Amino acid sequence: MxxxxxxxxxxxxxxxxxxxxxxxxxxxxxxxxxxxxxxxxxxxxxxxxxxxxxxxxxxxxxxPPQINLEQASSEKTAQYKADLLKGEKFIDLTVGFGIDAYNLSQAFKEVTLVEQNSVLLETVKHNWDILGREARFISGQLEDFLQDNEEHFDIIYLDPARRNQQKNKVFLLEDLSPNILDIQDRLLAISESVVIKLSPLIDLKYLLSVLPAIFRIDIIAVKNDVKEVVIFLSGRQNDQVSCCCVNLESGEPPFTYIIGDEETAHAEYAEPGKYLYIPNNAILKAGTFNLVSQKFNLKKLHPNTHFYTSDHREGDFPGRILEVECVESKDIKKKRQFNIISRNHPLKPEEIRKKYQLKDGGEHYLIFTQSKKGKIILKSV
Known part of the structure; x- marks a missing residue:
């Protein structure tokens, strides 16, 4: 090596x-x-x-090889998680390339890393020596470690492999390696807090149905691209589950709510006012559409259009805020440059550009969507 x-x-x-x-x-x-x-x-x-x-x-x-680079967390998402965790003893049971482990373990005195790929673990050990970071390195299957282990840890961290033996991507917990459903009880027996990184495509309702020990879910986006869903498990009884939606490197505030609040929230509807609010993709992943309307005192355009509006600008909104005006299709001049957004509209952005002969990019937006009165076009001003 x-x-x-x-x-x-x-x-x-x-x-x-x-x-x-x-x-x-x-x-x-x-x-x-x-x-x-x-x-x-x-x-x-x-x-x-x-x-x-x-x-x-x-x-x-x-x-390491490309596949290990692909599943590794980014430094930004790892640092975000690291800010949430601290204690005496930390263990990563699926260390991989060690990006999460290196960042998350900074606030712990004792660090243990378990990895079944001995070559990859040697690479991590070499790199940690270069970086001046110490840990106990254990090469082997995590199931074997859990069977023999008698230690207690403050935090257990896992990032299960999301590809099956045919190299196809998988998402359900029972299809991951390791199978989280099989080992969850053993994990909670040796730690009061288990943190698991999952695919951004995982369904939140499914998670809540199969993991009763969840007490927190974080949906982490970077520059409006949802990168991962992180769940926190505890052996203590949890009366409620919180969810935090963050969009790193955007300057937007996090959006935190209690799971279940969406079911009791109500949205009011209106035609577009002076300002259009576009929630970030972490919130769209959470599906808290009525709760956003209620919390920020905004009106929705349509039940299936997750845009919001008001005549007065509301600060601290977790997403983009555009000052807009309604336009007619006949008033859209050809060859102009716009960023195209299509939401709850039959035409896709590329079809809109072709139909109206528009160039992509620039400072202004054209938004094709629907209000309760029907299809509308909005232009940023």
């Missing part, structure tokens, strides 16, 4: 950091001790690290 760290090979990697990788793979490695596949793996890793976890852009860091 450490052969890739030879200064000459590292210089070759730096020189080819922007090279066309398919073409590079067709070449023979200039170094007999490493393959071109290993070189390209490091180039891919550095490229991913630039955007996803820049703290690993240090001399001596080794990157």
């Amino acid at each position: 450490t052969k890739i760290l030879d200064p000459t090979i590292q210089e070759y990697i730096r020189t080819n950091i922007n090279a066309d990788l398919p073409s590079l793979l067709l070449k023979k490695s200039p170094f007999p001790e490493v393959t071109m596949q290993e070189i390209v793996q490091q180039i891919k890793g550095k490229r991913v690290a630039e955007k996803k976890f820049p703290f690993l852009l240090k001399e001596g860091i080794i990157f």
Whole structure:
């Protein structure tokens, strides 16, 4: 593994950091001790690290295969979770590439990392040595660890593998590796708090139906792209479950509510006023459409249009606020540049651009949607 760290090979990697990788793979490695596949793996890793976890852009860091890079959390989402957790003893039972473990474990005195892939664990151990971070590294199946373990931990963290043996993506807890439903009781027997990272596509109602120990759900987006759903389990009796929707790197405030509040919330409806409110995608994932209307004193346009409106600007809204005016389709001039938004409307953005011969981008928006009176077009001003 450490052969890739030879200064000459590292210089070759730096020189080819922007090279066309398919073409590079067709070449023979200039170094007999490493393959071109290993070189390209490091180039891919550095490229991913630039955007996803820049703290690993240090001399001596080794990157794993692509599949491990894909499932690894970003530095931003890992830091968000790290701010929520602290204690004496932390364990990550599915350490993977260790991005979450490195960030989450900062506020703990004792750190244990379990990983079934021994090669990947060696990579993590090497990188943690470079970063100056200590831990106990255990290579093996987490089921074996849980069977033999007698320790108690303040926090248990898991990021289950979301691909089956056929390499297809899976989402249900019983299809993940490990099967969370099979081990949840054992986890809660050795920790008062279990934190599990899940796919952003997981259904919240399904989670609540199969995991009675949930006391908190966080829906984490970065720049309006929902990246993960994180659930918190506790062995203590939970009378209510809170949900926190966050949109990192947006400057928007988090939106927190109690599961069940949506069922009792009521929305009022109105035609578009001066301002249009577009909730961020973390809130759309949560499905708290009436609660948003009620909490921020906004009117909805339509039961199936999750846009809101008011004549006076309401601050601290977790999403975009646009000053708008209604326009007719005949007034849309061709060849103009707009960001197109289509919600609860028969035409998709690309179809709208083609129909009206519009260019994409610019500072202004055209919003194609519906109010209770029918289809409408709004333009930002």
